[in-house]
Amino acid sequence: MKRRAFLGAAAGTAVLAGCKSGHEIEGGFTGVDVARGHALRDGALQAGNPPDVTRRTRVVIAGGGIAGLAAARALRLAGIGDFVLLELEDSAGGNSRGGAVNGVACPLGAHYLPVPGDHAREVQDLLEEFGLRRRVAGRWEYDERHLCHSPQERLYFRGEWQDGLLPVQGVGEATLAQYRLFSQRVEALRREARFVIPTLRAQTAPLLLSLDALAFEAWLDREGFTDAHLRWYLDYCCRDDYGAGMAHVSAWAGLHYFASRHGFHAPGDDNAERDAVLTWPEGNAWLMRRLADPLGERLRTAHVVTRIAERRGGVEVDVFDAATRSRIRWQAERCIVALPVFIAARVVENPPDVLTRAASFIHHSPWLVANIHVREPLADRPGAAPSWDNVIYGTRGLGYVDARHQALDPTPRATVLSWYRPLGPSAIDGGDGRRQLLDRPWTGWRDDLMEELSVPHPDLPALATRIDITRYGHAMSIPAPGLLRQLGAPKQVRAGRLAFAHGDWSGYSIFEEAFTRGHLAV
Ligand SMILES: Cc1cc2nc3c(=O)[nH]c(=O)nc-3n(C[C@H](O)[C@H](O)[C@H](O)COP(=O)(O)OP(=O)(O)OC[C@H]3O[C@@H](n4cnc5c(N)ncnc54)[C@H](O)[C@@H]3O)c2cc1C
Incomplete structure (x- = not known):
């Protein structure tokens, strides 16, 4: 069903609620300094300027995601304290930063970490260090306070809320049969090939490469998965994990989402034990903060890396300090380049082939996150209870998470709803997301989200007080068909005195991939 038809059918009217709230909703853009990043792109920060000052350190880390x-943590664990971490924005964390609206903490980007699987050993160690996981009577247990509380997710479908995100309410037997078939197919593929997180521990088997060669949508066509509800759900998952629709990611990526973690569970599947996720009001910024805090002055924010050059016996890293508007040259033994690939290719002098090639075929999906402060809990439509993740069938946005979901105090209070909007290419988006992010005023996004969320929550316009919007022009690499093959086996990437570490090198971006790559780069 077309989005507008759905909205009309469900609500009776299509509301432009931002304009009808009866009071002014404050808001604006926050979180990412678009101008600073673009000044680097336009060459306004470096070209030919000698440094104002030269400093030495043993290791430079470029990029504080x-x-x-x-x-940085791995260096500390290895007993190496002589390093600096240079970050372009005013705070570290990249896509995993947090913020607050009217005093209520919320994520600006990443908001959860699934309980890591056996191959993500470094992430498991981190969680142990942070006290989130411990061994009790021979078994690993996670701290209940940080596991997502129940109910975890619900879907607004056909005028009511239902448990879980797979459309089930009133769907026919043919749909349920396709759910079961897809579940069996995922199980069979799981047995045949290693879908592993992090990907650098996978073996790039012929089966994975054949799935990588094909768009997920084409694979679904080939396998006879034609059901509209199944396909809506799978497309939703691709947009949720990769920022792009199922016609634009590979079948490997579409299946990896399920096969690398909990599988796909058809309704009524008794083994449907959903993998737990860890989450916090401020999202993954909870983890990020604990990584950043011990760094003290070694973390230099508002420091834009403009050039990384290998020299005999060392590395030179040039930086523009946006606070003092001065140029600093760091001389180091080595550099860990934890930058998005397209930026690394721009700043590394004489970039190695592996980097130039990767930058030519990796494309990034733009994203937008809107944090909506509501002064009291929203009224609700019938059905499943308010959950952490609340999705509306057939909309462009991915729904919202409630920042107060983990609160132990049940008193109804003000909260922040984080609305996620992927803007990569998909059946409902034309692929001009980056331009939209630059051109549209914040009020345009406000109206979009109000139109979607007012359907299940007609009182949202009256209760919303402020909306802060974070724009990511180049948020994450899209695992497009052929990307695995082009990346080669996605192993660790090094060249001379440079080691590269960023989610991009895995072909898609999640905490476990980024963290493992950073750790192993050391
Ligand atoms: C909206 C959104 C939601 C997400 N949700 C989740 C989630 O719930 N769970 C999950 O696991 N993952 C999620 N992700 C994926 C997320 O990208 C990863 O979890 C992880 O944060 C990526 O880390 P990274 O270090 O690879 O990259 P980045 O976050 O891209 O970090 C790169 C850093 O380099 C800095 N930088 C860039 N250029 C320069 C320069 N010239 N000089 C200095 N510094 C520079 C950037 O400012 C940034 O801080 C989400 C991503 C987005 C965009």
Whole structure:
């Protein structure tokens, strides 16, 4: 069903609620300094300027996202304290930063970490260090306070809320049969090939490469998965994990989402034990903060890396300090380049082939996250109870997570709803997301989200007080068909005195991939 038809059918009217709230909703853009990043692109920060000052250190880490922070932790664990971490934005964390709206903590990007599987050993160690996981009577247990509380997710479908995200309410037997078939297919593929997180521990078997060669949508066509509800759900999952629709990611990526973790569970599947996820009001910024805090002055924010050059016996890293507007040259033994691939290719002098090639075929999906402060809990439509993740069938956005879901105090209070909007290419988006992010005023996004969320929550316009919007022009690499083959076996990437670490090198971006790459780069 077309989105507008659905909205009309479900609500009776299509509301432009931002304009009808009866009070002014404050808001604007926050979180990412678009101008600073683009000044680097336009060459406005470096070209030919000698440094104002030269400094020495043993290791420079360029980029303070999860990969860069993981590298910093690994250096500390190895007893190497003489390093700096240089980050472009005013705070570290990259896509895993957090914020607050009217005093209520919320994520600006990444909001959860699934309980890591056996291959993500470094992430397991980190969680142990942070006290999130411990061994009790020979078994690993996770701290209940940080596991997502029940109910975890619900879907607004056909005018009511249902448990879980797979459409089941009133769907026919043919749909249920396709759910069961897809579940069996995923299980069979899981047995045949290693779908592993992190990908650098996978063997790039012929089966994985054949799935990589094909778009997920084409694979579904080939295998006879034609059911509209199944396909809506699978497309939703691709947009949720990769920021792009199922016609634009590989069959490997579409299946990896399920096969690397909990599988796909058809309704009524008794073994449908869903893998637990860890989450916090501020999202993965909870983890990020604990990685960043021990760094003290070694973490230099508002420091834009403009050039990385290998020299005989060392590395030179040039930086523009946006606070003092001065140029600093760091001389180091080595550099860990924890930057997105397209930026690394721009700043590394004489980039190695592996980097130039990767930058030519990796494309990034843009994203937008809107944090909506509501002064009291929203009224609800019938059906499943308010959950952590609340999705509306057939919309462009991915729904919202409630920042107060983990609160132990049950008193109804103000909260923040984080609305996620992927803007990569998909059946409902034309692929001009980056331009939209630059051109549209924040009020356009406000109206979009109000139109979607007012259907299940008609009182949202009246209760919303402020909306802060974070724009990511180049959020994460899209695992497009052929990417695995082009990346080669996605192992660790090194060249001379440079080691590369970023989620991009895995072909898709999640905490476990970024963290493991940062750790192993050291
Ligand atoms: C909206 C959104 C939601 C997400 N949700 C989840 C989730 O729930 N769970 C999950 O596991 N993953 C999620 N992700 C994926 C997320 O990208 C990864 O979890 C992880 O944060 C990626 O870390 P990274 O270090 O690879 O990259 P990045 O976060 O891209 O870090 C790169 C860093 O380099 C900095 N930088 C760039 N250029 C320069 C320069 N010239 N000089 C200095 N610094 C520079 C950037 O500012 C940034 O801090 C989400 C991503 C987005 C965008």
